[in-house]
Amino acid sequence: MSYLTHASRAEAFTLDHERTSWHDETLWFVRQKRDKAVYAVPEFQELRNLASAIKDHTLSRLDEYLAQFEAAAQANGVRVHWAANAAEHNAIVLDIIRARGATRVVKSKSMLTEECHLNPYLIKEGIEVIDTDLGERIIQMRDEPPSHIVLPAIHLKKEDVGATFFKHLGTAEGLTDPQQLTEAARQHLRAKFLAGEVALTGVNFAIAETGSVVVCTNEGNADLGASLAPVHVASMGIEKLVPRLSDLGVFTRLLARSATGQPVTTYTSHYTKPVEGREMHIIIVDNGRTQQLGRPDFRASLKCIRCGACMNTCPVYRRSGGHSYDFTVPGPIGSILSPNIDLKKHSTLPFASTLCGSCTDVCPVKIDIHVQLYKWRQIVSEANHLPTAKKLGLKFMGRLLASPTAFKVSGMLGRKGLRLLPYGLTHNKTVNAWAIARELPEPPKQSFREWYAQQAQPAT
Amino acid sequence: MSTARDRILAAARANKPAETPLPTVPDFWGDNSLERFSTVLASIGGEVAQLASLSDLETTVHKLWPEAKLIASSLFTPTLRIDQHTPTDVLADVDLAVLPVELGVAENGAVWLPEANMLHRALPTVTQHLALVLDERCLVATMHQAYARLPDGPGGYGMFVAGPSKTADIEQSLVIGAHGARSLVVLVY
Numbered sequence: 135m136s137y138l139t140h141a142s143r144a145e146a147f148t149l150d151h152e153r154t155s156w157h158d159e160t161l162w163f164v165r166q167k168r169d170k171a172v173y174a175v176p177e178f179q180e181l182r183n184l185a186s187a188i189k190d191h192t193l194s195r196l197d198e199y200l201a202q203f204e205a206a207a208q209a210n211g212v213r214v215h216w217a218a219n220a221a222e223h224n225a226i227v228l229d230i231i232r233a234r235g236a237t238r239v240v241k242s243k244s245m246l247t248e249e250c251h252l253n254p255y256l257i258k259e260g261i262e263v264i265d266t267d268l269g270e271r272i273i274q275m276r277d278e279p280p281s282h283i284v285l286p287a288i289h290l291k292k293e294d295v296g297a298t299f300f301k302h303l304g305t306a307e308g309l310t311d312p313q314q315l316t317e318a319a320r321q322h323l324r325a326k327f328l329a330g331e332v333a334l335t336g337v338n339f340a341i342a343e344t345g346s347v348v349v350c351t352n353e354g355n356a357d358l359g360a361s362l363a364p365v366h367v368a369s370m371g372i373e374k375l376v377p378r379l380s381d382l383g384v385f386t387r388l389l390a391r392s393a394t395g396q397p398v399t400t401y402t403s404h405y406t407k408p409v410e411g412r413e414m415h416i417i418i419v420d421n422g423r424t425q426q427l428g429r430p431d432f433r434a435s436l437k438c439i440r441c442g443a444c445m446n447t448c449p450v451y452r453r454s455g456g457h458s459y460d461f462t463v464p465g466p467i468g469s470i471l472s473p474n475i476d477l478k479k480h481s482t483l484p485f486a487s488t489l490c491g492s493c494t495d496v497c498p499v500k501i502d503i504h505v506q507l508y509k510w511r512q513i514v515s516e517a518n519h520l521p522t523a524k525k526l527g528l529k530f531m532g533r534l535l536a537s538p539t540a541f542k543v544s545g546m547l548g549r550k551g552l553r554l555l556p557y558g559l560t561h562n563k564t565v566n567a568w569a570i571a572r573e574l575p576e577p578p579k580q581s582f583r584e585w586y587a588q589q590a591q592p593a594t
Numbered sequence: 595m596s597t598a599r600d601r602i603l604a605a606a607r608a609n610k611p612a613e614t615p616l617p618t619v620p621d622f623w624g625d626n627s628l629e630r631f632s633t634v635l636a637s638i639g640g641e642v643a644q645l646a647s648l649s650d651l652e653t654t655v656h657k658l659w660p661e662a663k664l665i666a667s668s669l670f671t672p673t674l675r676i677d678q679h680t681p682t683d684v685l686a687d688v689d690l691a692v693l694p695v696e697l698g699v700a701e702n703g704a705v706w707l708p709e710a711n712m713l714h715r716a717l718p719t720v721t722q723h724l725a726l727v728l729d730e731r732c733l734v735a736t737m738h739q740a741y742a743r744l745p746d747g748p749g750g751y752g753m754f755v756a757g758p759s760k761t762a763d764i765e766q767s768l769v770i771g772a773h774g775a776r777s778l779v780v781l782v783y
């Protein structure tokens with residue numbers, strides 16, 4: 135089976151130049167807000183070191199902390215479930231819903247349930263699932279996946295949202311005012327919250343010592359859902375753990391500042407015990423994570439707190455859009471997580487990067503993202519998943535750069551060739567993809583070596 | 595057949611790296627002034643109002659929210675009585691909730707609202723407007739100090755609330771009043 139490459143999917147996005155530029159600038163603006171918030175905290179770099187070390191430590195004792203967390207949660211009256219993969223996770227959720235005879239589910243943001251394709255599964259089983267985060271509700275109506283982990287509808291303009299609400303919520307045609315559109319969604323979703331029978335949420339942090347899960351939102355949708363519905367189901371990946379309640383001091387100071395430049399999210403909610411007569415469930419999901427834990431070069435990717443900063447700063451993400459990655463988590467972090475899940479399918483993602491390292495610079499938990507991108511490239515190439523043109527090109531360049539003579543001769547040929555060959559050939563888009571939107575430089579008359587040899591001659 | 599639990603724990607045990615130390619988080623001191631708290635809260639859409647004393651609360655509330663008809667509160671005789679068992683359709687009508695908070699965080703404008711102070715878990719988000727009452731002496735500088743001072747750990751349920759509910763999901767334009775409270779005032783005494 136052959137898959138579309140990142141570049142070919144990005145082409146669809148970049149067709150609309152104006153929108154591409156808008157997307158680029160908007161995300162860069164978010165990155166700048168992040169910088170402003172970060173520079174205002176003198177100890178920010180120290181907090182990054184601490185966060186990184188806390189996560190490293192947690193991963194190094196992950197089995198123990200998982201067991202500790204489970205015991206604490208159970209002592210709190212929470213029912214804990216374990217799912218090795220997406221299918222097991224989805225079946226557990228359905229069982230909980232069925233056991234209550236429920237059909238109306240309200241859901242707040244969770245990249246994990248997105249990863250498990252929970253919504254289509256539940257809908258097929260006759261359950262009404264309503265995404266309650268505004269951005270997620272918009273894309274749910276449009277039947278699209280999120281294009282960003284924090285800003286799920288960032289690929290859309292207000293005109294798109296207006297058209298979507300006109301169709302699904304009956305707002306006035308041509309309405310584009312964000313305030314009025316948000317108010318319409320508030321009214322629509324409030325009815326859903328009030329009628330919700332089961333609330334599903336994700337988890338930002340799980341505290342081993344107390345058995346609590348912490349959910350961070352700006353809209354308040356997780357709290358409204360979970361505190362009105364009689365049943366709350368929280369789904370978490372095994373990597374969400376931190377050992378101590380006090381560790382949250384570090385992570386809550388980093389998360390929102392890194393994500394959107396806010397000092398903290400509006401709601402940082404700690405769910406520890408269910409109200410009497412109500413149910414709380416936690417589903418702990420593996421789905422490839424223990425396998426990633428076993429890869430020394432890539433296990434640090436499990437430290438990710440899903441702030442999205444690496445996306446906002448990435449010159450490739452900003453200009454290719456989240457959908458071009460065709461993976462639940464797009465951008466630089468998605469490009470190092472996805473090959474673990476399916477190397478062949480996602481083989482072009484580690485190449486969707488300039489390796490500029492900006493992602494690594496902003497990552498609040500100091501994941502060496504660009505180093506991992508580089509390492510995945512080696513693995514993709516060893517597994518023979520490179521496209522033929524790239525494979526041959528790299529092989530050729532490898533030989534060329536290994537031989538000083540070949541390098542010298544080819545340099546000469548290149549300088550001559552570029553001058554003599556017709557433009558249509560040197561800039562042929564099939565042969566030279568690099569030249570699709572770029573001009574080759576004017577070839578110099580002589581090489582550095584020739585110039586140097588001249589300088590070395592004594593002046594006459 | 596082994597359970598998913600056993601398999602996940604066994605895989606985590608087998609694949610985890612060599613143990614690294616758990617760092618001690620230092621107490622980063624900082625500014626815990628009311629000025630700082632007020633400035634930050636204003637920057638995220640909230641507001642601080644001064645209360646001469648706790649006994650002024652009820653009159654202040656009526657002055658600041660003359661329109662509010664159904665007011666829920668644990669601090670004075672409310673116009674609407676709310677408790678853990680209040681049905682959803684009654685909760686849905688609350689105009690204003692006035693609740694005490696345990697501490698305020700100057701660096702980010704957040705306040706700690708534990709379940710015990712909420713009357714009903716949904717009240718802080720289902721109410722149209724939210725007023726939170728804070729003793730000025732309970733201001734701390736950072737989240738580290740806040741977590742160290744939580745009176746009852748995380749309790750059964752508790753939240754840091756920083757400003758009113760908001761979203762920027764439509765073209766990154768900030769809109770106040772997404773699903774939770776449309777406005778938030780911290781009344782400081």
Ligand code: SF4
Pocket residue numbers: 437438439440441442443444445467493496497498499500501503
């Ligand atoms: S990899 Fe780092 S920067 Fe990217 S989303 Fe995760 S925590 Fe944020």
